Amino acid sequence: MKYAYYPGCSAESTARDQYMSIQEVSKALDIELIEPKGWTCCGSTPAHHSDKVLSIALPAANLLLAKKMGLDMVVFCAACYNRMKVANYEIRTNPQIRKDVSDSLGEDYDGSVNVHHFVEVLIKQIGVKKLQESFSHSLDGLKVVNYYGCLLVRPANITNFDDPENPTLMDSLVTIMGGESIDWPHKVECCGGGFALTRTDIVVELSSSILGMAKAAGAQCMAVACPMCQINLDLRQSDINKTKSTQYNIPIVYITQLVGLCLGIAPHKLGMDKCVVSPKPILEAVTSI
Amino acid sequence: MPLVINKEKSGTRLLQAVKELSGVDVSGCLQCKKCSNGCPVTTLVKVTPSEIIRRLQLNLDNSILESDLVWMCASCETCFSRCPMHIDMAAVMDALRIISVRNNSVKQKGNVPLFNRWFLKTVNMFGRTYDLGMIAAYKAGTSSYFQDTNKFPMMLKKGKIALFPSFEADKKYIKRIFKRTK
Numbered sequence: 001m002k003y004a005y006y007p008g009c010s011a012e013s014t015a016r017d018q019y020m021s022i023q024e025v026s027k028a029l030d031i032e033l034i035e036p037k038g039w040t041c042c043g044s045t046p047a048h049h050s051d052k053v054l055s056i057a058l059p060a061a062n063l064l065l066a067k068k069m070g071l072d073m074v075v076f077c078a079a080c081y082n083r084m085k086v087a088n089y090e091i092r093t094n095p096q097i098r099k100d101v102s103d104s105l106g107e108d109y110d111g112s113v114n115v116h117h118f119v120e121v122l123i124k125q126i127g128v129k130k131l132q133e134s135f136s137h138s139l140d141g142l143k144v145v146n147y148y149g150c151l152l153v154r155p156a157n158i159t160n161f162d163d164p165e166n167p168t169l170m171d172s173l174v175t176i177m178g179g180e181s182i183d184w185p186h187k188v189e190c191c192g193g194g195f196a197l198t199r200t201d202i203v204v205e206l207s208s209s210i211l212g213m214a215k216a217a218g219a220q221c222m223a224v225a226c227p228m229c230q231i232n233l234d235l236r237q238s239d240i241n242k243t244k245s246t247q248y249n250i251p252i253v254y255i256t257q258l259v260g261l262c263l264g265i266a267p268h269k270l271g272m273d274k275c276v277v278s279p280k281p282i283l284e285a286v287t288s289i
Numbered sequence: 290m291p292l293v294i295n296k297e298k299s300g301t302r303l304l305q306a307v308k309e310l311s312g313v314d315v316s317g318c319l320q321c322k323k324c325s326n327g328c329p330v331t332t333l334v335k336v337t338p339s340e341i342i343r344r345l346q347l348n349l350d351n352s353i354l355e356s357d358l359v360w361m362c363a364s365c366e367t368c369f370s371r372c373p374m375h376i377d378m379a380a381v382m383d384a385l386r387i388i389s390v391r392n393n394s395v396k397q398k399g400n401v402p403l404f405n406r407w408f409l410k411t412v413n414m415f416g417r418t419y420d421l422g423m424i425a426a427y428k429a430g431t432s433s434y435f436q437d438t439n440k441f442p443m444m445l446k447k448g449k450i451a452l453f454p455s456f457e458a459d460k461k462y463i464k465r466i467f468k469r470t471k
Contacts, residue, residue, distance in 0.1 A: 009418040013451040014444075038459030040466075041412040045364055046405035049386050052310065054470040058412075061466060094312075104469040154366040155377075164370050190329040190365035197427060198399040200436070202361060206329050235440065235449075274447045 001125060003116070004066035005033035006084075008077035008227070009041050015227035017271025018076055021256040022118055024270055028263045029126055029134060033074060036065035042083040045194040056097055057104040059087040063113045064105060072114040074121055076256070078226035079193075082151035082159060084115045089158045117152060117161060119225055119255060123169055131176055135289065136264040138178030142285040145182050145219040146170035146255070147210065149229045150190050164188065170223060170255055177262045178289075184217040186210050191232040200239070207232050208240040211248045220281045223255040230254060234276045251279040261286045303353065303388065304345050310384035317374040318342045324368035324378050334358045338368045338378050345381070354389040358382075360397045403430045413467045416458025420450055 011019035026033050043058035063084060066073040075081040091098045091111035102108040116124075122131065148167050156164035165188060171181040189210055192203030211233065214222050224230045234252040241248055253275060260270040261282070272279050308314060318339070325337035336356035344353050353359075359382065368378035389395055390402050407426040411419040428434050444450040 009455070012417065012455055013420045014449055016448050038416070038457065038462065040416045040458045040463045041418055043412070044408070044418075046408040048364070048383050049401070049405050050390070050409060051387070051470060052383070054409075054466070057466050057470055058463075061462060104466050106465060106469075150363075150365040150367070154370040155379075156370060188367075190363050190367070192329075193363050193365065195363060195399070195401075197424060197437075198401045198404045199361065202330060202333065202363065205333060206363075231449075235444075274449055276443070276447075276449075 001030065001121075002032040002034065002071060003074040003121070004036050004069050004071040006039055006042075006062055006066075006073055006075045006080060007035060008075065008080040010077060010227040014231050015077070017274040018227055018230070018254045018256065020269065020271040021254055021260045022076055024265045025122075025256050025260050025263060028260075028265065029122075029130070031121065031126070034069065034071070036062060036069060039065060042080045044079050044083065048083075053097065053100045053104060055083065056087045056090050057101045059083040060091060060101050060109050060111075061105055063087060063111075063115070064107070064109045066113045067109065072116060074116050074118055076118045076225070077228075078117075078149055078151040079228060081115065081117050085159045087111070088113070088115065117225065119169055119173065120161070122259065123173060128172075128176055131173075135177065135262040137262045137286050137288050139174065139258065139262065139282075140178055140285050140287045142179045142282060143182055143218055143220045144174045144179045144258070145184050145214045145217055145222050146174060146187060147214075147222050147224050147229060147233070148187050149224070149226050150188065150193065152225060153188050170225060173255060174223060174258070177258060179258070182217045182219055184213055184219075186213040191229045193228050193232070196228065196232055196236075200236070203232050203236055204240050204243050207236055208244045208246065208248075211237065211240060211250055212246070214250055215248060219250060220285070221251040221253060221279070223258055224252055225255055237277050249277060251275055251277050251282055253279055253282065258282070264288070303351055304348055306388055307345060307381055307384045310387055311377065311380040313377045313380050313384075315342050315345050315376060315381065318346060318376055319374060321373060323371045323373065327367040327371050329363060329365055329367065330358070330361050334361050338362075338382075341381070341385070342376070342378065351392070351394070354385060354392060354394045355396065357397065359385050359389055360395065360399065360401045400431050403427060409467075411454070413463060414460075415454040415456075416460045416463045417455040419454035421452065422454065
């Protein structure tokens, strides 16, 4: 199984742990990930805040690299994933945008490269059976809330990830790993995303509501699939506790880190030591099968 | 915010500009308020998404650009996702932000446009984002030097933030894209 893999800028900085865990999990499951040479930023929120053509041309530039490699694109960051899906959609449905984008790129891109989230690859391509056979460890009843956030599931007609109000892909993954996936109402709420630096007050409000619901649901940890959600909920947890007089102590991990643990990979290789809130409850729960 | 009807020519121009930039026709809005009820910042703002649409429909004046929601919208797309008339509210908000920056009518907390500018500048410079450079520039621009400084040593120690920008991106290509687009 071979894919073009777009790590996204955060993989080199705030989400190094996400990058490490994907590399390890792919190695263990024989998924070959090839980074397009010279890949560039997808533009994220600042691009679509500023200029529509730029916001499509930036992700399209990377999709064009994947097209030249003749491979489907795999992404983990929900923002990059969303921008690439939107770029494909706009280019396929809006001839003027396609023309403007090809002027900007210097060559035409037809919007044809398939974009998958890494979780989709695990569940839909690798499949439940192979995953089960590959797992040497179990989450052994660990209570996990899965947090999908915004950009994986919305807009549903463009991302086609899962049900936009009650997605279950990550939940099924947790169940296969032997964890107890808790049904909770904040799966697709917003954490404040790109306001991490500019409006931390908004991030504190929104993320505290998510953490509060996770605690009320009895979660021992939260699994995420987006670097921005991870940093807002993990790094800001102490600020939230201070501002809101709460005592949340919920480890926030990438779902790929949980998968890695179940594949028997050493925690430090998955970047578990980079979590700000200690992931000890998770490490203690993992048992060999 | 009370809905004051103060119809001016500028309102018609704004509706037209939003339509041109976003490709969205807001005339189908039924004011069911699903967008406002689902909006994560709805309890924090004075002007809700459905009110923005109503003001646009009524061709009200440019004061919409100064609505707090314009720069407090997190682009989570819940509004668009739940709209029974498939009105892409998130695209409308993008259009309002672009017009607001063009008109210099940003007078809001957080200075999101400054962050956006530095984000895109580092992308233009290095091909990928450079967190430390972007954060330093934003802090200098907003004089918020001490916010979060206590977190940097821990993040550096954990390798949760890169010291240097990436040198592997295709800078020539990205410069071309920025040059041709702007």
